[in-house]
Amino acid sequence: GQQVMQIPQYQHVQEGEDFTTYCNSSTTLSNIQWYKQRPGGHPVFLIQLVKSGEVKKQKRLTFQFGEAKKNSSLHITATQTTDVGTYFCAGPPSGNTGKLIFGQGTTLQVKP
């Protein structure tokens, strides 16, 4: 079945440093979605990318969707303590948009 892998599992950075998490799917995705989960909370939707090669920005966050629609990345510029949490990528396989499969997540710790 479809697998979505995310690396790294954990990342500790100093406040102000950049951070990147990578996501790879074993199958072509219909779209890629990114979520953030704060400690003790539930996942919150950040963004969706649909087109091959698409790049979207939200303030200090940059999201990319690969040309083959099998990989994606999230880059945070100049991290802040408010960025702490676990970032998940998720995607439904082509032809089955109701089946959203998540990666294992990358937990970001930011030292002030």
Add this chain to the structure above:
Amino acid sequence: NAGVTQTPKFQVLKTGQSMTLQCAQDMNHEYMSWYRQDPGMGLRLIHYSVGAGITDQGEVPNGYNVSRSTTEDFPLRLLSAAPSQTSVYFCASSYSRQSYGYTFGSGTRLTVV
């Protein structure tokens, strides 16, 4: 507009007991899903539904049943609880076009002893 409501928030079960986790959404979303979250394992899909009367298995369906008789409700049944089912369970819903992603409930923390 309450979003996705899960009940109960906490539950302790004895091995072999059965129970139903409730999930309701008031956003008229077509898609609904159940996930379990365990440390280091991310969110694993248990069952999902693309509309009333339609359900399908996810990645880890064994030991769980679902039904979707209405658009609003998507209960998850544990048939005979086992310690391996100790986890945090999340229900989530979305429009079929998914432009706004999935909305998650606040979760149910289940412990099976």
